[in-house]
Amino acid sequence: MIPLSFNYKKANSVDEALSMLTEDSKVLGGGHSLIPALKLRLNSVETLVDISKIDAIKGINDNEKSVTVGGGATHASIAANSALASAAPMMAEAAHTIGDIQVRNMGTIGGSIAHADPAADWPAVLLAADANVVIKNKDGQREVDIDQFFTGFYETALAEGEIITAIRIPKTGFNSNSVYEKFKQPASRFAIVGVAACGEMDGKTPKSLRIGITGLAERAFRPMEVEKALIGKELNEANIDAALGNIADGVSVMADHYASEKYRTHLAKVYTKRALLRLV
Amino acid sequence: MLVKGNHEFNISKEMLWSYLMDPEVLAKITPGISELEPTGEDSYNTISNMKIGPVKGSFKGKLNVIDKEEPSSFAIDMEQLSKIGNAHGKISMKISDADNGSTNLAFNGDVKLSGMIARMGQRVLSGVANLIIKEVFASLETHISESTA
């Protein structure tokens, strides 16, 4: 397996990378989504701009109000980070479930969310975390609210010629009480359903609640009605069951030979319930 | 890959029919099509570029409009070939009256995939189908609103 020919360009800084990007180029981060597609020749590219050597975007910085995770931070480094472990424990929990050791050592969070695979783990987690995506382009820098970031099937708010340099995870009462529950497709290790949940609790009752679901639909999303129905209500089986009825409202549920629409939807309910019960 | 969907348009059946029978419109609303070259009545050669998530391919193919029953139904018979795989399929279109004077377009078909995309793409096929349907309706809406504006 060998890709079609392309030009390889190594960038030493984000600015250099931005200057190298052209219409038919792609950014090479960890490469664990892109390289397999290129090898199978399901995808081809004229120029590959390698940002995997830019140290400036690999770090994880603990700031006063947020933890800033570099776009080039690997899943492994996120899993091992102590600041995130206390600010948003679901980050480490989710990181541990991505791919395998080797994939976690190379794959990056920025690459993953730019790719926006509908069954990837990070989108669900970042939606729950109320993260912000820091994006650089030739004109400067912008921040996109995660709720506006995943726009469709493999589609994001990232425009051509832009690079994700960081993700900000706010330090909040809800993020510090957060979990990730995943039902794995056993061959690919992607999520058939993955549910990230976080909430600031008053006893057994959430004062705030955010849920991110991946794998179920063509993009990761927040089941807003479920969140709304449960804020201020005790998180017990009966209340959760009552709230889960419309978990898939407004999204088109995916199906494959591992999980039909009906079963996937059922799994989403089971896993959301499991995640929510762990918040208590 | 089952392709099924419907959408209501705020124009008459006849208007919708005439849009759909216009090769230029057809080219515009079919995802990825960059060229639609008539080869006979209701027959076209097509060139299209698809870029969905990790997959990108250039397809060459044929598209025939068949089983025409003006203004209520027709079908598209198509064959799209590429190095990453091929798509053969027939999609039936039904145009019917809906409430408040609008018109319903329903389509239903099965697109058979072969080659690498058939082997590798199963995990996300239903997403692809939904995306294509969405794009078709959205571009048709855009076209209608542009031409009626």
Added chain:
Amino acid sequence: MKHKISVNINGKQCEGEVEGRELLVNFLREHQSLTGTHIGCDTSSCGACTIHLNGAATKSCTVLAVQADGAEVTTIEGMATNGELHPLQAGFKEEHGLQCGFCTPGMIMTAADLLKNNPNPSEHEIREALEGNICRCTGYHNIVRSIQHAAKNMNGVTA
């Protein structure tokens, strides 16, 4: 266009000229004749090609050779030192952790990464750590034993 690269492989500086699209695993196998690193799949799933890139277990089929420019690479050929088997290599032999041997180099390289970060893994942790490596011969039973054997020896306790 060809790229000149220089990679430290198993402690030795190796130079080469590669196309941008060339994969690290091909560079190792074809240019350097280090055929101990194997190719078992096309989808980064099987782990047969696992090597260490700057000390971390990595699937060399999913890294471009040019990306390894300036890096340190360890392959299965570099695991034994001065003719002395690495404890994992010894463990695999001692506990019959291999049959056809094809997945073995990748298994050993992944296990080495595990033991570096977790010198005393439980059986459960070992099995989880191997999720990126497929073996079709052993049913993993003796691979787990082999890694346990090595862990004991590396911690200074004889198995």
Added chain:
Amino acid sequence: MTNYIGKSVKRVEDKRFITGQGKYTDDIKIPGMVHAYILRSPYAHAHVKSIDTAEASKVPGVISIITGADIPEAIAGVPCGWQVDFKNGDTMKEPPHPLLVRKTVRHVGDGVVLVVAESKAIAKDAADMIDVDYDVLDAVADPKAAAQSGAPLVHPDAPGNLCFDWELGNPKEEVAAALAGAHHVTELDFVNQRVIPNAMETRGVVAQYDTAYDKYTIYTSTQNPHLIRLLMCAFVLGIPEHKVRVVGPDVGGGFGSKIFHYTEEALLVWASKHLNLPIKWSSDRSEAFLTDAHGRDHASNAKMGFDKDGNIVALQATTYANLGAYLSTFAPAVPTYLHGTLMQGLYTTPKVNVDVKGVFTHTNAVDAYRGAGRPEATYLLERLLDLGALEMDMDPTELRRKNFIPAFDGVEQEGYQTQVALQYDSGNYEPVLDRALEMVGYENFRKEQAAAASSNKILGIGFSTYIEACGIAPSAVVGALGARAGLFESAQVRVQPTGKVSVYTGSHSHGQGHETTFAQIVADRMGIPLDDVEIIHGDSDSVAFGMGTYGSRSLAVGGSAIVKSIDKVLEKGAKVAAHLLESSVDDLDYADGKWTVKGTDKSVSFGDVSLTAYVPHNYPEGLEPGLDFSSFYDPANFTYPFGAHVAIVEIDKETGAVKLKRFIAVDDVGNVINPMIVDGQIHGGLAQGIGQAMYEGALFDDTGQLINGSYMDYCMPRADALPSFEIDRTVTPCPHNPLGVKGAGEAGCIGSTPAVVNAVVDALWKAGYKVKDVPMPMTPERVWTAMQG
């Protein structure tokens, strides 16, 4: 005294594998070697209208582009090595299998164009530029659908897509009558789904033609070098066998899929002479999914009748077996003589009838995969037994005990004659079940299960007591059953002058550890150190002949051939020793590597005798010099391992996810030479059998596309999916081979699959769901759906 036999000697072959020095086919480089890529059909059924190679041939580095039309008509397709006849005596349909298609492609992956270039990347780049114009035709992938009238035909001369329609056992009417009179009949429709062997090393071939010697050398990842040579020379290319060297170097697993003679082997050999260049082809994994022979793929209906005490009164099994588009080397044997003959199981069933239709479909070939036919038979029997027990509210272990064939050793008591052609060699079935139950803690488990029945995690236990026929050989028997080759084995024991021993075996090791096990036998029998023995295999230029490794035959047949040669060496050695000791052969004892005159301390060592044989200055008159013997061993019967497997599962009621909590296997594989290696074989077999039950299965759509053709979709068990196995064994020696061994390679795979499915059905049934079957692989969704009623 034995120093090695019965001991877990560490493997001598491991050193090269753990240090990265194994030499697999893709590791082989020959100076001047070029690379091949095969452009394959994306369609399951189509006519090739035209092939345009103009652009491709302009790619720098392309050496040659070859289509089916370029291959001489005189070159036949690859042949089938086994003939099965219709019930009415007609010969099976045997359509040609060309090296590259000329007109019609019959499965996705059928080879259309061979591109040879300076590198694989260039060959692939060029192949991407070839335009093949296809006329796409309707296809059929399912064996039952293919047998219906009106189904698209795979071959015009095989009406109804029927390759053969075959029957074995008691007359159908007798079986039907017995079933009609039964107290209870358990009936199930089964799909034993298609699985993909997925040896971790994909197949590859390196072919070289040497003009100086007019000789071909072929490296191929095969289990069976001599048979490949024979088939290729005699039936495909018509090249002289003595001018062809076939080497099966280190081979990264086979599991059956590398037994067969594949088109790529003959194609590369032909092209290497045609272009006068050494050529390598190595399969990508995506390509392997489409071109390696697959396994299983049966659709069956079976009925088992019981009397009111639970005694089995009759069994009727009807099967549609998918053979794929072309007949692979052993394909017809698998659903017939390796399947129908096992339908007696280890029970005294008085009436058995098996009806099998072999069906062509537009899919790649189906042939032997670990167990080959025996897992399918065992699955059917053991599922019916456990289900019958549930339906009759009997204990599944008691039901089995009631029906076990009583113990027989094959010496004092005769072998057991079944209703389906076989005579079992020796068997003692209760002890394996007893031991398994003891290991499980059966009574305790049933209590735990009852306690968990109303919880969210329900428990189940499943049993499988199996027998298999392996040590695939007796030439006369397999010949009568349709094999077109003898299935003996050869061995040469060549003693070097210094007493070191080189052993040439026709068996082939691709993970089984022959280099160790065989050396243990030689070292023990000859009383010499293990280090003094070298086992050589896999090279047709060194090994006289061989029938390869499959059907758990290496030790029982190949090992026995070695024993025969050792006996000859020692017999001649004794003559030399007698001469040196000035004694008579009858007065000598041989032990610990020396001949001793009985009752004295006068002795001569094996090394001295060896040297004398090659430096025969002081030598028995009339005796030839040298110490080197070949043997061909053709056994009297198959061997019949058996065992009891038990699975314990936990099902998450909310999701249907099944967790295999424990797996207990007690097997009887006869005498054991190396327990460590036998355990390893059992472990590996279990993983594959469990894999079929829980994870694996090729999926074809209705146009014949394989839709899960990568490791992202086709799931094999990974380490975190399996428990540590709990295994033990009993020993019932095989009475008819000198080692008393039966074979261990397939046992794990044969027994385990039904045990796991039975455990899931047991869990559901005992928790109140009257579910008779969950189709394999038992994905969470399938289990969950079964619970929804």
